[in-house]
Amino acid sequence: MRWNWQQPDWPNFTYDAQRLKSREDRFLRGAGVLIGVLSHLDTGDRQDLSIELLAQEAVDSSAIEGEILDRASVQSSVAKHLGIKTDNRRANAAEAGAAELMANLFRGYREPLSDALLFNWHSLLMNGRRDIANIGQYRSHADPMQIVSGALHAPKVHFEAPANHA
Structure with missing residues (x-):
């Protein structure tokens, strides 16, 4: 898979919804399975799974940028940010920041996207x-x-965007 900036029409982003349909369907089936599983878990197990998924997303997203985070530290920090008792594991600045971001997203996923939210x-x-x-x-x-x-x-x-003339 190529990065966005490697596409021949970069930076003019377009997509073919039909080509994404099978992947979207697979995502929706997986999301349905996850929702079904969550509905059968008690509160503690549901919290544990949520923390695990949030931490893994933070670790995977950071890896795309070449930053390697300790998953256990991120999990501990996510739990703390969600007010859930956890071990006293120390997270470095990058792990703590990624964890706080994920907790913020988890709590405020319904909030409309805005400049202020992106800046935060x-x-x-x-x-x-x-x-x-x-x-x-x-x-x-x-x-x-x-x-x-x-x-x-x-x-x-690999790519140089036009200069900012703001």
Whole structure:
């Protein structure tokens, strides 16, 4: 599978709903199974499964960006953010931020998407980082955004967006 920025028509995003239909159906069946399972679990087991799923999503999403999180630490931190008693495992800043983001999403999934909500999520995810400017806001510099991989001394630029003229 290619990244969005690797698509020939990037950044003009389009999709064919019919091509996604089988995957959407598979997702809906899986979601139905999960809802069925949850309805048969007691409160404690339902909480445990929710925490496990939220933590795994945080770990998997972070891995896409090349950041490896400890699943057990993220689980413990998600539980704490949801007010559920857990062990005293210490989470690093990235794990704690990802866990707080997932707990926030879990509690507020009905909230409409807004700039303020996106900025809050970004702030949670960056959790105290000082090496990134403009956390929790849109970028304001004119430098073009780039998708880069490779070593710092030999970066490979895969895509460069047009400059920001805000």
